[in-house]
Amino acid sequence: MAQLSLKNIGKSFDGTDVIRDISLDVEDGELVCLLGPSGSGKSTILRMAGGFETPDRGAILIDGQDVTRIPPEKRPTGMVFQSHALWSHMSVADNIAFGLKLRRMPRREIQEKVAGALELVGLADYGSRRVWQLSGGQQQRVAIARALVLEPKILLLDEPFASLDQHLREHLREELRDIQRRLGITTLFVTHGQDEALALADRIVVLQGGEIEQVASPDQMYRAPETRFVAGFIGSMNFLACDMRGGRSDHAVFQIEASVSDGPVELAIRPEAIVVTPSATSTARVHRTTDYGTHILVDIDLADGTRVKAMCPPATRLATGQPVSLSADRVTVFRGTEKLADVAPVEMREVAHV
Amino acid sequence: MTTLASPDRSIRKGGQAKRHGRGLTGLLLVSAPVMLLGWLIIYPIFNAIGRTLFVKGDAGVRFGFDSYHQFLTDGYSLSNLWLTLWVTAVCAALLMATCLPLALYLRFAKSRVAALVQGLALFPMFVPSVILAYALIRTIGPNGAVDLVLNAVGLPKINSPYLTPWGPIIGLVWDNIPLTTLMLVAGLGGVSDNAVEAARDAGARHFALLRHIILPQIGNAMLVVLSFTVLSIFSAFTLPYVLGPASPEMMGPFMQRTFSQVLDTRMAVTQAVITFIICAGFGAFYVRSIAKNREARR
Ligand SMILES: Nc1ncnc2c1ncn2[C@@H]1O[C@H](COP(=O)(O)OP(=O)(O)OP(=O)(O)O)[C@@H](O)[C@H]1O
Ligand SMILES: [Mg+2]
Numbered sequence: 322m323a324q325l326s327l328k329n330i331g332k333s334f335d336g337t338d339v340i341r342d343i344s345l346d347v348e349d350g351e352l353v354c355l356l357g358p359s360g361s362g363k364s365t366i367l368r369m370a371g372g373f374e375t376p377d378r379g380a381i382l383i384d385g386q387d388v389t390r391i392p393p394e395k396r397p398t399g400m401v402f403q404s405h406a407l408w409s410h411m412s413v414a415d416n417i418a419f420g421l422k423l424r425r426m427p428r429r430e431i432q433e434k435v436a437g438a439l440e441l442v443g444l445a446d447y448g449s450r451r452v453w454q455l456s457g458g459q460q461q462r463v464a465i466a467r468a469l470v471l472e473p474k475i476l477l478l479d480e481p482f483a484s485l486d487q488h489l490r491e492h493l494r495e496e497l498r499d500i501q502r503r504l505g506i507t508t509l510f511v512t513h514g515q516d517e518a519l520a521l522a523d524r525i526v527v528l529q530g531g532e533i534e535q536v537a538s539p540d541q542m543y544r545a546p547e548t549r550f551v552a553g554f555i556g557s558m559n560f561l562a563c564d565m566r567g568g569r570s571d572h573a574v575f576q577i578e579a580s581v582s583d584g585p586v587e588l589a590i591r592p593e594a595i596v597v598t599p600s601a602t603s604t605a606r607v608h609r610t611t612d613y614g615t616h617i618l619v620d621i622d623l624a625d626g627t628r629v630k631a632m633c634p635p636a637t638r639l640a641t642g643q644p645v646s647l648s649a650d651r652v653t654v655f656r657g658t659e660k661l662a663d664v665a666p667v668e669m670r671e672v673a674h675v
Numbered sequence: 676m677t678t679l680a681s682p683d684r685s686i687r688k689g690g691q692a693k694r695h696g697r698g699l700t701g702l703l704l705v706s707a708p709v710m711l712l713g714w715l716i717i718y719p720i721f722n723a724i725g726r727t728l729f730v731k732g733d734a735g736v737r738f739g740f741d742s743y744h745q746f747l748t749d750g751y752s753l754s755n756l757w758l759t760l761w762v763t764a765v766c767a768a769l770l771m772a773t774c775l776p777l778a779l780y781l782r783f784a785k786s787r788v789a790a791l792v793q794g795l796a797l798f799p800m801f802v803p804s805v806i807l808a809y810a811l812i813r814t815i816g817p818n819g820a821v822d823l824v825l826n827a828v829g830l831p832k833i834n835s836p837y838l839t840p841w842g843p844i845i846g847l848v849w850d851n852i853p854l855t856t857l858m859l860v861a862g863l864g865g866v867s868d869n870a871v872e873a874a875r876d877a878g879a880r881h882f883a884l885l886r887h888i889i890l891p892q893i894g895n896a897m898l899v900v901l902s903f904t905v906l907s908i909f910s911a912f913t914l915p916y917v918l919g920p921a922s923p924e925m926m927g928p929f930m931q932r933t934f935s936q937v938l939d940t941r942m943a944v945t946q947a948v949i950t951f952i953i954c955a956g957f958g959a960f961y962v963r964s965i966a967k968n969r970e971a972r973r
Contacts, residue, residue, distance in 0.1 A: 373872055393875045400876045406869035410891040419887065420877030464873075471877060 323384050323397070323474035323507045324349050325370065331378035332365055339365050340376070340531045347475075350505040352498075354518040357528030358554070363511040364403075364479055366528075370509060371400045371477050383474060399473030403480040405464040407452045413463050414439070414448035420471045438470040441500060458489040465497065469504070476501070476508040482517070494520055515555050519543065527551050545663070549655045552589045559595070559629045561588040565654075574605065574623060574647050579654055579662040586661065589653040592618065595631035597639065600646035605629075607643045621645060720951065727945045742945040754923040756949070759909060762840055762925060766847045766908045767901060770855050773848065774900075778859035779889070783871070800853035804846070808917035811846055812837055842918030843925065847908050855904055862896025863889070895967050902961035906954055926950050 325347040332340040340362045347353045355363045368374045370381060372393035381389045388396055407416050414435050421431045439445050442462040452460065461481055468476060481497075482490040498521055501508050512518055518525045519539045527534040527542065527550070534554075535547045546552035553560065563572035565586050570577045575588055597619055604624035611618045617633045631647065639645065654661040730737050746752045781793050799807070814820045816837040825832060836842045866889055874888045890897075912927035919925050924932070926946060934943035 371876060373875075393872065394878050394880055398876070400873070402869045402873060404867070404869050406867060406873040408870055408874070408888060408892070410894075419874070419879075423878045423883055467873075467877070 325475050325507060325509065326382040326385075327366070327370070327379065328382065329379040330366070330369060330376045330381065332362075332369060332374065332376050338531060340369075342379075343528075343531075343533055344379075345526060345533070345536070347507055347509055349507055351523045352501055352508040352510060352521060354522035354525045355509065355511045355528060356515060356518040356525050356554075357513065357534075359513060361528040362531040363513070363528055365531075367400070367477050367479050367509060367511050370475065371398050372396045373400075397474035398477055399468035399471055399475070400477040401461075401464050401468045401479065401481045403483055405460045407460055407463055407467070409452050411452070412448065413444070413450050413452060413455065416452065416463060417467045417470050420467070434470055438466040441469065442466045443496070458485055458493060461485065461493060462496075465500075469500070469506075474507065476506050478508065478510045480511055480513065483512075483514075490517070491520075497521070519555075527554060529554075546589075546653070547660055549587070549589075549658045549660070552653060552655065552660075557592055557630060559588075559590045559592065560655075561590070561627060561629070562586075563588060570654075573625060575649055575652060577652050577654070577664045579664050581654060581656075581661045584656065587655045589655055590629075590649045591651065592630040592632040594649050594651045595629065596648045596650065597621070597631050597633055597637070597645050598648075599639070599643060601644055603644045603646040605645055605647055607639045607641055607645055609641060610637075610639055621647065723944050723948055723951075727941060727948055730941070742941055743949070745942070746945050746949060751923065752929075752946070755926060755929045758840060758920075758923045759926040759950075760953075762844055762847070762915075763905055763908045765840075765844055766851070767905055769844070769848045770851055770904055771897075771901070774852060774855040774859055777852075777856050778863055779885075781856070781860050782863040782866075796856045797853045799849055804850060804913040805917070807850060808846055808914055811842070811849075811918060815845070837918060838920050840920060842920070843911070843915040846914035846918050847911055850914065851904050851907065854907075855900055858900045858903065859893070859896065862893040862900070865896070866892045895964055898964035898967075899961060902957045902964060905957050906961065909954055909957070910950065 327343055327345045330340055330343045331338065343366065345353070355366060357363050365374060369376050372388070372391060372395075376389060379389075380387055383397060393400075408419070411419065417435045417438050418431050421434060426434075435448065436445070439448055442465055444459060444462055444466070447455065447459065447463075452463070455463065461484075465478075465481065478497075482493055485493065494517060510518075510521060512521075519542075522539055524536060524538055525542045526536050529550050535542065535551045537545070537547075542551065542555055546555060552558050561572055561575065563570050563575075563586060564584065565571075565579070565581045566583050568578055568580050570579075570586070570588065572588060575590070577588070593616075606622050608620040608622045608628060610620075612635070614635065616635055617637050617639075619631045619633055619637070619639060621629045621631060623629060629647070633639070650665060652664045654664065727742050728738055728740070730739060730741075777792070777796055781789055781796070784792075802810075812819065815833065815835060817832075817835045819835070822832045822835075836845055870892070871884065871888060874884050879887065910927065911925075912931070915925035916928045916931070919928060930943050930946045930950070933939050933946060937943075
C-alpha cells in the first residue's frame with residue numbers, strides 16, 4: 322500500500338527545539354509505535370505526518386512523494402485523535418460518511434461503505450445512534466472506522482485508547498491489530514504505554530526529548546536495549562552501580578567479567594534474569610514477596626542497602642528476612658547513557674562491545 | 676455544541692427529597708431579583724398596558740383598543756415601525772457578515788496579529804454612543820473628513836449617509852461589533868480544535884468546514900447572538916436620534932418626540948407597548964435559544 326518516510330525532521334515551538342533531527346521509515350503495511358515519556362514529541366511527529374504541523378527542517382515523503390507542505394485535507398493520511406473528536410451534531414453513520422460525501426461518492430456506495438466500516442469495528446447496528454449515546458470505547462471505534470473508511474494510505478493514531486479502562490484497551494488493541502493486519506495498512510501509532518507498544522508494534526521507536534533513542538522490534542527493544550534510557554523505560558530493570566577494574570566488576574554480589582575500560586559503570590539486570598536461591602551464609606535478605614499468580618516478585622535488600630527486584634517461578638517459597646544468594650544469567654553494562662557490553666556471567670563471556 | 680460526548684455525561688437522577696430541599700433554597704435565592712423585577716419592570720408594563728387600554732373620559736373610565744387602532748392605521752407610525760424593523764434586519768445581517776469572519780479568525784488564527792485584531796475589535800465597546808455619533812458626523816457627514824480627503828485629490832464628495840437610515844445602521848453596526856464578536860468567539864470556543872482537524876483530515880476545505888462542521892456546532896450560539904443584537908438594536912435611541920432621518924424616524928426617537936413634543940402621552944405609551952411586544956417576541960426566542968443551547972451542552 323504505502324510507505325512513509327521522515328527525513329531529518331526538525332520542529333521548534335517558540336524557539337525551543339521540540340523535535341531535533343529525526344529520520345524514520347515506516348514500511349508498507351508495517352505498524353510502528355512511537356513510545357516515549359510525556360512531552361517527548363510523539364504527538365508532534367504524528368501531527369507533522371498528518372499535516373497539522375509543518376516541520377521547520379527536513380522532509381516527509383509518502384511513497385517517495387514529498388508531502389511536507391501539503392495540507393491535511395489533501396494528504397493520503399487518516400488520523401485518529403486521542404479525544405475521538407467525533408462531530409456531535411451528526412449521527413454515527415454521518416460521522417463516518419462525511420469524508421465520502423465530500424468526495425461526492427454516490428449515495429448507494431456511501432451507504433455500503435459506511436455499513437462495511439461499522440461492521441469492521443463491530444458496531445453494525447449503531448449507525449443511526451447519536452454520538453453521545455455511545456460509550457467511550459464505542460466512540461473510539463467509530464473514530465477508527467471514520468478514519469479507515471476513507472482508505473488512507475497511512476493511518477495515524479494518537480494514543481487512541483488512553484482514556485479507556487485496561488480491559489477495553491486490551492480488547493480494542495487486539496481488534497485494531499487484526500484490522501490493521503487484514504487491511505495491510507501502514508500505521509504509525511503513538512502511545513506512552515509500553516505494554517501497548519510491545520503488544521502491537523512491528524517496530525518500536527523510543528523517543529526522548531525530541532530524539533530517537535532506539536528503533537527495534539519489541540523483543541529486541543526488551544532484550545537488547547541500546548541506551549540507559551531505553552533499558553530503564555521498557556519493562557522493569559535493576560540498576561546497580563559499581564566500578565570496573567581490570568575487566569572485573571567490584572560489585573559484592575554480581576561479579577562479571579567484561580573487557581571494559583576501568584571506571585564507574587551500572588549493571589542493568591532484568592528481574593527475570595535473577596535467580597534466587599536460599600543460602601544461610603548470604604548477606605542479602607528477602608524484603609517482601611508479591612504473588613502475581615503467574616510469578617512471584619521478590620524484593621531483596623543487598624548488604625549495601627540497594628534493593629533488587631527478582632522474578633521467581635510461582636512455586637517459590639521465600640520468607641521475609643530469609644537470607645538468599647543471587648545470580649544473574651544476563652547483565653548489560655552501561656556507563657552514563659552508553660551501553661558498554663552485554664554479559665552472560667555464568668559463562669563469563671563478553672557478548673558485545675562498544 | 677460540545678464535540679466530545681464522554682460516557683459520564685448521562686443524567687443521573689438524584690433523590691427526590693434532596694431535590695425538594697434544593698428547590699426551596701433556589702426559590703429563596705431568586706426571590707429578591709424576582710421581586711425587584713416585578714416592581715421595576717412587570718408592574719410598569721401592566722401599568723402601561725392599562726393606560727393604553729383604559730381612557731378616563733367624561734363618562735368615567737372607558738375600555739378600548741382605539742390607541743392601538745390609531746397606531747396601526749396611521750401611515751406615518753407604521754412606516755416608522757417598518758423603518759425600525761428594516762434597520763434592525765439590515766444591522767443584524769451586516770453584523771453577522773462582519774463579526775463571523777472576525778470571530779472565526781480570532782478563534783482559529785494562532786498568529787500574534789490575532790491579539791491585535793482582538794484589541795481593535797473590542798475597541799468600540801469603550802466609546803460612548805454619543806461620541807461615536809459625532810465622530811461619524813465629522814468623518815462621513817457632509818463636508819466631513821472623507822469629503823475633505825476626496826476633495827483634496829479632486830474626487831467628488833460622497834453621498835453622505837448622515838440623516839438617512841444608513842447613518843444609524845453604520846453607527847449601530849460599529850457599536851455592536853465588540854459584543855457580537857465576543858459572543859460568537861465564545862460560541863466558537865465550543866468547537867474543539869480536534870473536531871476541526873478531524874474534518875480537515877477527512878478532506879474538508881474551508882467552505883465545507885464552515886458549512887458542515889463549524890456552523891452546525893455554533894447554530895444555537897448564533898441564534899442567541901442574533902436575538903440579543905436584534906433586541907439591543909431595535910430599542911436603540913442615541914444613534915437613531917443623532918444620525919437617523921427625521922421622517923420616517925425610528926421608534927426610539929419617534930416615542931421620545933411623541934412624548935415631549937407632541938405631548939401625546941397615551942400615544943407614546945402605545946408606541947412603547949408595541950415596541951415592547953416585538954422585543955418580547957425576540958426575547959422569548961433568545962431565552963429559547965439559550966435553553967436549547969444548555970440542552971445541547973449536556
Ligand atoms: N502548539 C505548541 N506550541 C508550543 N509548544 C508545543 C506545541 N505543541 C507541543 N509543544 C511542546 O512540544 C513538546 C512535545 O509535545 P508533544 O505533544 O509532541 O508531546 P507528547 O510526546 O505527545 O506528550 P504526551 O505523551 O503528553 O502526549 C512539549 O514540550 C510541548 O510543550
Ligand atoms: Mg501527545
